[in-house]
């Protein structure tokens with residue numbers, strides 16, 4: 059079902075001898091082709107398809123029919139193909155999943171099947187999965203509650219585990235938990251694939267989650283679980299509840315936090331504004347907004363600031379305005395940590411008012427609302443940075459996914475800051491070139507997406523045989539990513555490695571995550587193994603990692 063018929067993995071590259079020994083003679087065309095030629099054919103096909111969804115469907119069929127070719131393509135053409143199997147196209151796929159469905163590619167577990175979770179887990183046709191991505195579909199990217207149609211996200215994330223970190227395809231397990239949906243369109247759609255019911259109350263889902271986590275650890279004790287796209291309150295609750303009991307992490311809180319921290323470290327270096335003087339406004343205070351801000355607070359405290367002094371650098375804004383203690387509404391638990399108390403009774407209701415008041419040097423968007431960073435907002439950010447001195451550059455991260463939810467576009471950011479912006483978005487924008495008198499200037503965007511860390515965090519946890527995913531493992535992933543840029547990337551003023559190098563970055567992230575697991579005492583690898591690496595250093599550890607990862611050969 060989920061992956062290809064393994065006997066055909068090599069596509070057209072079987073030698074005549076292999077064809078004879080495997081009884082394949084005549085079952086495949088006569089020609090023998092190397093992987094490059096086979097990729098060429100597939101690329102030609104993809105490029106003739108008109109829409110992102112059609113390209114996705116072709117790729118999805120290819121994944122089933124020739125899994126090695128699919129991953130060879132995805133690895134070698136990451137820049138072109140990742141946006142098709144991941145954000146932004148995967149957002150459209152999820153929106154239309156009821157009609158696009160042709161075959162199961164994930165486990166579907168509904169709250170009505172509570173008694174059979176173990177049986178369902180055992181029904182998965184591949185032995186001993188190493189990594190699971192699980193969602194309840196309640197907050198898919200910035201698109202809201204899509205119910206079981208959110209299944210595209212675990213499938214897409216796991217395709218990147220394989221492409222970006224070399225986890226074998228048959229060791230990945232996508233799961234969607236069906237607890238109903240608040241999405242009226244889905245509920246009315248005769249083709250909707252999930253329970254036709256409103257979401258169950260929070261305590262009921264909690265009990266279901268408890269059972270799911272226990273069953274998953276019982277049936278697949280070695281498997282790492284990645285929580286994905288749970289609505290904010292649940293995301294925080296489940297992370298708190300399970301992180302000390304199981305090997306798990308939350309990608310939207312911790313993965314996004316780490317990737318933005320890595321980008322922030324690079325951005326501060328380019329900005330001309332010393333880190334002590336940075337003032338950060340966050341538009342959006344959900345799981346990602348708060349997760350990112352907390353990761354940055356940890357960075358500041360590791361640099362010697364007190365927790366309070368670090369927290370004071372952050373102003374979080376939500377739909378009701380600046381998050382303050384005395385705003386008069388009941389703040390969700392996860393927002394309380396960042397609620398300001400120094401507003402002297404004033405309430406700031408709009409982003410413009412907050413910028414006027416705070417005079418930030420950095421603006422981060424995790425609102426899931428297209429266009430929130432208007433021209434006046436971005437110009438106000440630039441003005442407040444300019445006021446600090448010549449040559450200073452504003453940091454602007456509109457991070458919401460997919461592109462249809464980005465707070466502003468790359469071109470807008472460049473235009474409204476006269477080209478001075480240090481920019482990262484969640485989904486990929488294209489570079490662009492403008493003619494300035496007689497020469498051309500090219501601007502390169504950054505993609506601040508958790509794909510730069512979650513594959514390496516998962517791989518590191520698996521290879522270290524980590525019993526838990528600790529805060530230090532997450533924090534280290536950010537530092538490792540920040541240090542993974544090559545000379546050319548630094549020269550171009552990038553803050554993340556180019557996406558074509560995500561696999562290199564994942565190996566560095568995985569290595570440092572493994573070492574952090576060891577330092578935290580959660581690695582269950584043999585002591586002699588660690589002693590050997592300590593003697594031989596990072597190169598030996600990299601060699602170990604590289605020898606264990608999947609690199610499809612055709």
Ligand SMILES: O=C([O-])CC(=O)C(=O)O
Pocket residue numbers: 145198199200287309310458459484507508
């Ligand atoms: O999936 C992505 O591209 C990043 C992410 O976790 C999200 O937006 O929820």
Ligand SMILES: [Mg+2]
Pocket residue numbers: 199286287309310
């Ligand atoms: Mg996510």
